[in-house]
Amino acid sequence: MTSRFQTFDDPTSPATCAPRVAALRDALRGMGVHGFVVPRADEHQSEYVPPNAERLAWLTGFTGSAGTAVILLDKAALVVDGRYTLQAPAQTDVSIVTPVALAEMTAEAWIEANLPEGGVLGYDPWLHTRDGVRRLEEAAARAGGKAVAVERNPVDLVWTDRPPAPLAPVRPHPEALAGEGNAGKIERIRAALAKLKGDALVVSDPHNLAWTFNLRGGDVSNTPLPLGYAIIPREGRPTLFLDPAKVTNEAGDAVGAIADIAPPGALAAALDALGHTGARVRLDGATAASALARQVEAAGGSVEVGPDPISLMKAVKSAAEIDGSHAAHARDGAAFARFLAWLDGRAASGGLTEIEAVERLEAFRAETGALRDVSFPTISGSGPNGAIVHYRVTRSTDRVVQPGELFLIDSGAQYEDGTTDITRTIAVGEPTPEMRDRYTRVLRGHIGITTAVFPKGTSGAQIDAFARRPLWEAGLDFDHGTGHGVGSFLSVHEGPQRIAKTGTTPLEPGMMLSNEPGYYQAGAYGIRLENLILVERREIAGGDREMLGFATLTLAPFDLRLVEPALMTWDEIAWLDAYHARVRETLGPLVDGETRGWLERATRRVG
Template structure:
């Protein structure tokens, strides 16, 4: 079997557990701490972190992208959201760590209920934002204890073979793809600082650093990021804190005259200099660590905790980024369609495992000649594994895709002109009536988002329920957001835009989001249908207000054998047929004859489908 290029399948959980928790408790006791908080975070609060910062996975075995462990002397909890409740229970040693669903208890509430009176709860100030710190501080106080920062992270003290910090090359991102010169972006940032009456901005989010300076790197898996910081003053030259060993000659030339470059070790002194000058410094509420705030304030400065203005700028894609995304989705759609045709041939014969499916899909993408990386570890779940929302197949959990089951594959790619994310659920053999009912309800919710028209100023929270209503009507739901923002050859999970109950940002033309309602029957199967959509202006004849809608970017067939056409309205059925006609038109010329014939059959109008 061909091994995947970008994804590994080892399971770290067997290497973690009681022994490492015991070692951490010994380190806590030596320092006089009653407990220690271990978030899934690095110094930049990133979703995907480099190996040296995978402290939560190393300690507990849990490999999800979000979670917080609280280790006390006699008990420990791992708090995870609805995406990871099943995964956490399977990966951690439950004899020493109790998985706790976030919907039931937050980490702070667990601390308040379990930290002993007079106890000292330790935390690493580089791994928590000011808001997160405040919540921890309140919880410790309510428990009758207190919060105290560590010097060296306690996990790092016991992690003997901890990997070194990454040093991947930093390269310039072509202006033809970026769509805007870095100098102009910096001018826009300075204009935003002037409006906010701030003297400087600390750029702590590597995504924002990459975007504003038109740079890309490879310090973390799946997202082309250079890890570093920047200080952008309202007046004067910016300073970029990057390891000089990572900066290629091409990147150095692109930065010449744009920003001064310093070693990251110089950041604390530069923050202190801002403080001594009495500067008012904007610190990103989402990614700015408590340690940064302290450096500024202890030197006499003021921190203005709020959104990094770059985040909002980055979210609204310009014409070049939109054109690049469309091109990336055509290329990716052809690769995914080749995979689906292959799956249709091989899976019914019992010749496909979850890992083999991941490897084959990555191979089809690699054959485009444009693949830079997958945009996240592929979720390849057959049967009951598909019910684990963010399931990650390992050699220990790999299973064969079997007839009579559903197979869910959620994957994405990084191309230099765009980032993709697509989920398809496929029936292997004949689906049951229940499977078709649930799939069609998910599809109805997907169509409701795809066809939504809404006034400017509408937030993702206001339309999230559109995707859920068909499930709600049957007493069903799903425990994740309906959509997340997506970057332009950057993070596949980008804020602030989202379609979710927590989506408070107004959607704007140029934003790219996912549309991915789902349904999960624990122990049986999972269903998710995901396309990426672009917010666009929508003219309504006779309308009185400026309106917006979505253009669907993703191009790949939806399994018609799972559609109970009698549950669709005429308009919904017409949407499916029109979407499939568009897929055929866009992809046919990119496919080999065998796949083209399969696509032709797979995208026939619903009216021609019997049963």
């Protein structure tokens, strides 16, 4: 059995780090700079980037979805957040590049402390936002040096076998699944642009481009994105900048009624033209490259940097998208239930490997006939590998699941009608009392989010603590956000909505998010429990505020062998029993008889 969508070969090796960093330093000397910043980013600040933009992984060996390397002529750092503090030192050559925890020191703080007096720090203006450039400039100035934009990325100069830019076909996304035509979306965007007093919006986020024009592509793994840009003027026809080689006839016809399509090379001239008219151009603060602002301003235009109004529109799902998500989760839940039933028997027989689990789960999803891709590389972690938050199994790290261990499986699927993301932690053999305690506390935090009721205007930051309180009570915590936004046949990680200490966007009905508290004992085990949830209105008798709450979309049992009822309240137990009854009733008719019998046992009442 093999995977259609995932590979398990080691993507990088720490052994390549030293010669590649040495080659980069030679290039920096030739350019007359003393250092260079290598973010994990492409020209759109995307989470998933095409192979030709994996500069950080190629240079350092680190393959995480976020991180920044600062390479000076005599030292180097790799700054990563809490998800990657174990992964980074395992993947890079720590004698060449020093991993630095973001919680202890930002990349800018490291630059301030290490850039030599008078040093020149280079950066690629296509890989940093305007705010990111400002922070680099300020950090370099505090060190007594300066930050300068380079005309060509020096990593590209030494990356001799760099892959070409992707050219996956671009196809229309049916209006029946989107719930709104692209003409209606354009009118809404123009109305928002008028309120912002802007003359044009540059769409730099490919997710927003795909949503606006009801298009899907395949330029990056796991997310059906066409990489490109668009300019939406307050008056006149929008223009999409896409390589003509990847625009199908169907996509051209779908877009042609409301917009023009031009090759990517025409973007510079279009920005110049905007600047020459003195236009006020709106750029997305999160994804617009500093190079875009520089070009508009050099031509005489003015730039307003702020949130792209499309992001919030996209986050609030249409009725058709919500219906599609329910259908996708029922289909996915049936496949996942088949996997869990298989896993119980397979793990008990011994010899189960992490890769085998990934391949079997994908096969169950493929048998639905609707699978388009996995929504991210499956995290399949047994024992200590489960404690690595974003662990990705390779042939060199693949473990056999051992009795007495926990097995964490975090996976998702892309269906044309919806995107899924689910995590379950499974006991293999007899769990320890500590494992049951930690699992139950994580489950209680999960229930705390699911059952939360809150007034309109509440942000994710205000409810994040609901997920952490049961862990805090035992002196425990986890170092990632509790939930991220989720797209509709788009990115599994969507903003601006999130449940986290930094989640400032107010939650609105129709937003989809994950609910995934966890606990990680380094070197021993990891626990994470994740469902996707939908923000919806709540009617409370006698209340005088508009209230909101969550509906759970994901359908899959929790492992009752790890639940300690004595630690739970009666309300928490009642929620668990009701959820399991819904899982059983919804999925029972969709699975085979053997799985149905397992499902009956797995969803038995606790209270």
